[in-house]
Amino acid sequence: xxxxxxxxxxxQPFRIRKYSIFDIGNANDYFDAQKNTQIxxxxxxxxxxPTNKLILELINKMDGKFKVxxxxxxxxxxxxxxxxxxxxxxxxxxxxxxxxxxxxETYHHSLSFLYSKDEFMEQVKMHNNAMKKLFNCKPKIxxxxxxxxxNELANCAEKMGFNAVLAEGADHILGWRSPNFVYKAKTADNxxxxxxNYKLSDDIAFRFSEKxxxxxxxxAPKFSQWVNTVNGNGNVVNLFMDYETFGEHQWEDKGIFxxxxxxxxxxxxxQDNEFLMLSEAVKKYDAVEKLDIHNVVSxxxxxxxxxxxxxxxxxxxxIKELYLMEASVKASGNKTLLENWRKLQTSDHFYxxxxxWFNDGDVHKYFxxxxxxxxxxxxxxxIIHDMKLKLKNEL
Amino acid sequence: MKVLMFGWEFPPVSSGGxxxxxxxxxxxxxxxxVQVTLVLPEYPENMKAExxxxxxxxxxxxxxxxxxxxxxxxxxxxxxxxxxxASKIYGDTLFDEVRxxxxxxxxxxxxxxxxxxxxxxxxxxxxGINAKKIKKKPLIVHVHATEFDRTGGNGINxxxxxxxxxxxxxxxxIIAVSNYTKQMIVEKYNISPEKISIVHNAIDFEQEKxxxxxxxxxxxxxxxxxxxxxxxxxxxxxxYAAKKVLEHESNVKFVIAGNGDMExxxxxxxxxxxxxxxxxxxxxxxGIEVEKAYKMADVYVLSSVSEPFGITPxxxxxxxxxxxxxxxxxxxxxxxxxxxxxxxxxxxxxxxIISVLRYAPLRETLSENGFCEVKKFSWTDTAKKCxxxxxxxxxxx
Numbered sequence: 001x002x003x004x005x006x007x008x009x010x011x012q013p014f015r016i017r018k019y020s021i022f023d024i025g026n027a028n029d030y031f032d033a034q035k036n037t038q039i040x041x042x043x044x045x046x047x048x049x050p051t052n053k054l055i056l057e058l059i060n061k062m063d064g065k066f067k068v069x070x071x072x073x074x075x076x077x078x079x080x081x082x083x084x085x086x087x088x089x090x091x092x093x094x095x096x097x098x099x100x101x102x103x104x105e106t107y108h109h110s111l112s113f114l115y116s117k118d119e120f121m122e123q124v125k126m127h128n129n130a131m132k133k134l135f136n137c138k139p140k141i142x143x144x145x146x147x148x149x150x151n152e153l154a155n156c157a158e159k160m161g162f163n164a165v166l167a168e169g170a171d172h173i174l175g176w177r178s179p180n181f182v183y184k185a186k187t188a189d190n191x192x193x194x195x196x197n198y199k200l201s202d203d204i205a206f207r208f209s210e211k212x213x214x215x216x217x218x219x220a221p222k223f224s225q226w227v228n229t230v231n232g233n234g235n236v237v238n239l240f241m242d243y244e245t246f247g248e249h250q251w252e253d254k255g256i257f258x259x260x261x262x263x264x265x266x267x268x269x270x271q272d273n274e275f276l277m278l279s280e281a282v283k284k285y286d287a288v289e290k291l292d293i294h295n296v297v298s299x300x301x302x303x304x305x306x307x308x309x310x311x312x313x314x315x316x317x318x319i320k321e322l323y324l325m326e327a328s329v330k331a332s333g334n335k336t337l338l339e340n341w342r343k344l345q346t347s348d349h350f351y352x353x354x355x356x357w358f359n360d361g362d363v364h365k366y367f368x369x370x371x372x373x374x375x376x377x378x379x380x381x382x383i384i385h386d387m388k389l390k391l392k393n394e395l
Numbered sequence: 396m397k398v399l400m401f402g403w404e405f406p407p408v409s410s411g412g413x414x415x416x417x418x419x420x421x422x423x424x425x426x427x428x429v430q431v432t433l434v435l436p437e438y439p440e441n442m443k444a445e446x447x448x449x450x451x452x453x454x455x456x457x458x459x460x461x462x463x464x465x466x467x468x469x470x471x472x473x474x475x476x477x478x479x480x481a482s483k484i485y486g487d488t489l490f491d492e493v494r495x496x497x498x499x500x501x502x503x504x505x506x507x508x509x510x511x512x513x514x515x516x517x518x519x520x521x522x523g524i525n526a527k528k529i530k531k532k533p534l535i536v537h538v539h540a541t542e543f544d545r546t547g548g549n550g551i552n553x554x555x556x557x558x559x560x561x562x563x564x565x566x567x568x569i570i571a572v573s574n575y576t577k578q579m580i581v582e583k584y585n586i587s588p589e590k591i592s593i594v595h596n597a598i599d600f601e602q603e604k605x606x607x608x609x610x611x612x613x614x615x616x617x618x619x620x621x622x623x624x625x626x627x628x629x630x631x632x633x634x635y636a637a638k639k640v641l642e643h644e645s646n647v648k649f650v651i652a653g654n655g656d657m658e659x660x661x662x663x664x665x666x667x668x669x670x671x672x673x674x675x676x677x678x679x680x681x682g683i684e685v686e687k688a689y690k691m692a693d694v695y696v697l698s699s700v701s702e703p704f705g706i707t708p709x710x711x712x713x714x715x716x717x718x719x720x721x722x723x724x725x726x727x728x729x730x731x732x733x734x735x736x737x738x739x740x741x742x743x744x745x746x747x748i749i750s751v752l753r754y755a756p757l758r759e760t761l762s763e764n765g766f767c768e769v770k771k772f773s774w775t776d777t778a779k780k781c782x783x784x785x786x787x788x789x790x791x792x
Contacts, residue, residue, distance in 0.1 A: 316756075318756070355732070381757075
């Protein structure tokens with residue numbers, strides 16, 4: 001039996017504007033409303049609406065046999081509400097099908113787990129509340145920003161009442177083991193681990209339109225063949241990817257929607273295959289083994305580490321400065337200040353400061369709304385200084 | 396492969412990037428076993444020991460033509476200089492001198508044996524055309540700057556323009572130092588883009604850098620401008636930015652290294668802005684002094700209005716200095732670890748200067764990554780690309 005588990009990450013950061021030295025003390029608008037609106041409009045048109053529509057059609061057509069899981073950040077939800085409420089409506093509609101599950105994560109898509117456990121827990125709670133309010137659900141599965149994971153995260157997730165956590169099925173943590181089983185955290189008995197099958201996931205997310213790839217073009221029957229081969233030596237195939245894969249990273253004219261449209265039917269042609277939501281998979285399969293993971297793993301780049309966000313001095317000093325403000329921001333009781341401080345925690349801001357451009361670097365460049373990592377650092381630090389000034393004035 | 400190359404300026408007698416570029420290229424070519432006969436104007440104060448060392452290789456031979464020519468001279472400075480050199484007999488104007496140089500080139504071309512002619516900038520183009528007529532060999536003109544760069548597009552000299560255009564039309568191939576310059580040649584000189592190859596300049600990275608620190612040591616942060624004080628280089632934008640920076644940061648000094656026809660204007664402007672105590676004029680620097688200037692600097696600014704290439708940011712980076720670079724430049728096509736600016740955007744230039752001075756992690760990341768980036772440059776690569784252009788053309792003849 002092979003259970004195929006789709007999980008899609010839905011996220012948009014509040015990009016900051018070109019905030020100059022001379023704005024410090026003079027300008028309160030940190031975020032680039034125009035750019036954020038434009039990007040939201042573009043991605044809505046190319047990805048969110050058409051993909052949601054297709055997923056809904058597939059669920060309806062397949063009579064409940066097609067199921068998917070989503071994790072939607074608070075930053076994306078807020079921007080749907082502000083700029084594109086119809087996207088939120090379409091997610092609500094999906095949530096009524098009973099074939100869609102929503103996961104828990106930090107509301108702000110932050111790296112707070114690495115810097116402040118208190119802040120981390122608060123953000124997870126905020127996200128929980130949003131899920132309750134918007135979709136009337138209580139997430140049971142946790143996914144941390146960028147699939148950042150180690151034993152300690154499992155412990156935190158356990159404390160917060162989750163029963164499973166997602167992680168990257170990286171070679172260096174698995175060794176000879178396969179990502180196609182359910183595992184357990186070494187340090188938290190109640191936490192099962194679902195590991196991303198990065199090969200099959202990336203075949204769709206990264207290589208789909210890659211002409212130099214020897215499997216190009218990727219078709220639904222071909223992909224289903226690969227899934228079928230897991231029968232007999234695995235229970236789950238975890239296909240984890242950014243939702244923007246559909247229509248935004250991989251374009252419609254390259255056939256990504258055609259692929260998605262046929263894939264469920266092709267996969268179910270094999271009688272031992274099925275689709276499950278993540279908590280169904282967790283319920284269905286016992287953990288085969290405990291994984292003991294001390295060093296942090298993530299789903300980024302070839303290194304599967306933190307270097308995309310915390311790889312240079314600009315990144316580490318910017319994030320340190322940010323979390324050093326935590327106590328005073330919270331003590332100030334100033335809601336706007338707190339909210340802005342949290343929006344600045346979104347991991348994307350640090351990603352934009354990444355300077356390891358030269359291999360998978362090209363991906364970074366594509367996503368960078370600034371002229372260079374240096375420019376994004378300057379804007380970010382200027383904002384930090386403005387916030388410090390505001391904190392001083394609060395006293 | 397034998398090249399008859401027509402020059403311009405050459406270290407130590409050089410006032411700008413043209414000399415540096417030609418020196419680097421000639422060295423690179425000799426490493427690739429290209430025989431170069433280099434035709435140079437002989438300045439009255441020319442040919443010091445260093446020069447002899449540079450060219451003491453069997454691959455390069457030198458032919459000198461007596462002249463007082465220098466590539467960045469305008470007619471007025473030419474006249475001043477020729478008065479000083481009155482013991483020799485020179486042409487009456489800069490343009491006479493160009494013609495004389497071109498005449499002398501005929502004889503050299505007739506006597507020499509070569510496969511290709513390579514000229515650098517307008518002053519040598521007539522010489523190149525003459526050599527081509529005599530020997531029927533392919534002519535390559537190498538454009539390091541156009542009249543539009545030098546004048547910022549205002550009041551271009553029609554005679555210089557016509558020489559440039561003649562040279563480009565007569566050439567079998569044109570080498571542009573950047574895509575920026577290529578576009579200029581296509582748009583302003585109406586040349587077909589297929590005729591133009593882009594060959595970026597480089598820098599020879601020296602492993603053994605003298606890490607000794609120099610000079611003003613140093614309570615103040617130092618922002619460096621190094622270039623001719625002419626319209627093209629935008630020294631005026633640099634001092635307007637200085638003024639703005641000084642409104643927000645006090646412990647900063649601005650060092651202007653270079654001379655040129657805007658020198659008086661800039662000095663007066665600095666006084667008028669009330670920042671005379673914060674701006675130091677270092678004059679025209681050469682050799683080790685240039686090195687010292689970089690070593691002192693906390694950030695280097697290239698504020699050019701129009702910079703065909705711009706080697707100085709590479710030099711600054713090789714000295715671990717973070718660089719702020721005008722978008723109107725060729726060098727910005729080949730480096731990524733820098734801050735880009737529009738030369739007219741005083742706010743942004745000063746924003747970036749202050750940011751580099753205030754934020755140590757920014758300074759360090761720029762400096763470390765810039766240093767790694769600049770290591771990859773080599774004049775041998777520039778020479779290789781020139782040789783490709785030679786080969787494409789010699790086949791035709």
